[in-house]
Amino acid sequence: MTHVAFLRAVNVGGKGLVKMADLQKAFTAAGAKNVRTVIASGNVIFDAPASLGPIRDRILKKVGALLGAEPVIVFRTLPYLERLIEAAPFGAMANDKTVKLYVLFLSGKPKALPAFPITIPKEAVHREQGKTGVYVLEGDHLKWVVITQGVNNTTRTQVHELKENDAVALPSEKPLKDGAVVEPILP
DSSP states (O other), rough: OOEEEEEETTBBTSSSSSHHHHHHHHHTTTEEEEEEEEETTTTTEEEEOSSSSSHHHHHHHOOOOOOOOTOEEEEHHHHHHHHHHHOOOOOGGOTTTTOOOOOOOOSOOSSSSOOOOEEEEEGOOOEEETEEEEEETTTTEEEEOOOOOEEEEESSSEEESSTTOBBBBOOOOOOOTTTTTTOEEEE
16 A cells, blocks of 8 residues: 655754655665655655554654654555545635645644634624724624734634634624624524
């Protein structure tokens, strides 16, 4: 089976310097077959049994000796990566040239899930008295919340200050203001 190894912090900013030919030799010495490297990124494509088992341990040992430190290597099979690409996890955002997309592979299960930013419609964002914020529904009234915007696309913006279930007010005929009593129309 074909596998891909992603080495962390190799040939970045003058640190973790390693020649790709040496990396290729280390993988081959560990028992990997048909080993090839991708540019100087530290990404390696190789063939090995589906379950890496002992080859994985030998690769870690050989690369560790090459780097002079314990390496962080994330292994994925080529079929797994192909399924990921076919699943198109970014959907329509992949076509938005204003957004830069990244994929991150973890070497193990995280201790806690990270807090991801909430996205809201851009028209919910207001600029008042020199501050950027939104009006959030609290019961039957509005509360002004100052926000910091993250990544934007043409219709939505990221904010970190809101919680997942916060309802933001969109523009209406009546001016929005902090403390205003409202009758919400929720989807």
